[in-house]
Amino acid sequence: MEQNNCWLPSLNPYDFDTDYKQYEASLYKKYRDDFINSHPLFDGKIVKVRFLPIIDGYEESFIHFTCKNYENVKDREPDFKRCERLHWIRKVIENYLCKNSCSNSDCDGIKIWEEPWKMYSRVHFLFEEERYLVIIEKRADYNLLITAYYLEYDNALKKQLKHYNQFKKAKDASVTGTSSETPSTTGR
Secondary structure, X not given: OOOOOOOOOOOOOOOOOOOHHXXXXXXXXXXXXXXXXXXXXXXXXXXXOOOOOOEOOEOHHHHHHHEOOOOOHHHOOEOHHHHOOHHHHHHHHHOOOOOOOOOOOOOOOOEEEEEEEOOEEEEEEXXXXXXXXXXXXXXXXXXXXEEEEEOOOHHHHHHHHHHXXXXXXXXXXXXXXXXXXXXXXXXX
């Protein structure tokens, strides 16, 4: 898919004629630059990543953001759709208010909503045009980056849009004072 947004970088695809370890090293450098050496901010708090366990010398979050089956260390397999978009994660968090921010932008905005998760609240950033989802979890003193991935299947995208529309309906109902079946959440 072609990126039509001034802030969203082009995809970083893997060239199957080159060594995967070199590609992985370049991904890891970008990951470290974006989340270890510096941190994006959301809602006035830094966004951190999970470090443990260390898998093959990499932080758990890096494996999660680049692999299909990151839980099975022995059979770790790259997810090239995740890999080529790894450098989008920070950009989505930092530019979630992108609606019409560029004169040449076709961005309809990042859809953002919160859902309760255990004792926390998770913020979902859905970039519908790019079929890309980023999820962070609000903590007391920081935000924790949970996941980010490409929504390859239409039903996965529709499911996320359904969650967004339920949130929006509940938010609209709370503003107008009418009741809704959807649990109330806070959001932007």
